[in-house]
Amino acid sequence: MKTTEYLTKILEEHTQAVDLIADEEAEELVNSITNSKKVFVTGAGRSGLMAKSFAMRMMHMGIDAYVVGETVAPTFEEDDILIVASGSGETKTLVPIAEKAKSIGGKVAAVTLSPESTIGNLADVTLKLAGAAKDQGTNNKTIQPMGSLFEQSLLLVFDAIILRFMDKKGLDTTKMYGKHANLE
Ligand SMILES: O=C([C@H](O)CO)[C@H](O)[C@H](O)COP(=O)(O)O
DSSP states (O other): OOOOHHHHHHHHHHHHHHTSOOOHHHHHHHHHHOSSSSEEEEOOOOHHHHEEEHHHHHHHHTTTEEEEESSOOOOOOOEEEOOOOOOOOOOTTTTHHHHHHHHTTOOOEEEOOTTTSSSHHHSSSEOOOOOOTTTTTSSSSSSTTTTHHHHHHHHHHHHHHHHHHHHHHHHHHHHHHHTSOOOO
C-alpha cells in the first residue's frame, strides 16, 4: 500500500475508536482536573510524550501543570491529581509513582486500554481508550505496530479534552498563545 493509503487506514481506526470512548469518563477527568490544585502527568516512551504535550496545553490554559521527573516539578500534595497515560497500565516505572501519589492522598487518573490493570485498579478516575496493547502481537484491532493506535488516541483525546476545557473556561487560541514560551 502507498503511504497515503496507510494514513487513510489509520484515520479509519480512529473513527472507529471514538465510538468506544465514554464521554462520562472524559467529563469526570475534566472535572477532576478542574477541582485539583496542581496537575501532574506521567507516562513512559511514546505514551509519556503524549502526556507531556497535554501538560503543555494545560499550561497554556493557565492550569498549574507539571511533568513528573522534570526539574521544575514541585511537591505532589493531597489536593493534586496525577494523570498516568499507560496503555498496558502495567509499566514498571509508573506503578510506584501512582502508588506514591495515592499514599500522599492525592487523586490518580489512568488513561489506559486496561482499567483492570495495576494502575487502572489504583486509579480514582479511569478513561478507557481503544487500541491494542503494545505486546499484543497481531490482532484485529489495528494494522499498526505495538501501541501506536493507543498512543495516537492519547494525543487526540487529550486535544479534545483541551477543547472541552476551552469551552468551559471561555478561552480561545489567542489567549492561550499569550502563554506560549517566547524563548524558543
Ligand atoms: O513507547 C512505547 C512503545 O513504543 C509501545 O508502542 C509505549 O508508549 C511505552 O512502552 C509505555 O507503554 P504503556 O505504559 O503500556 O503505554
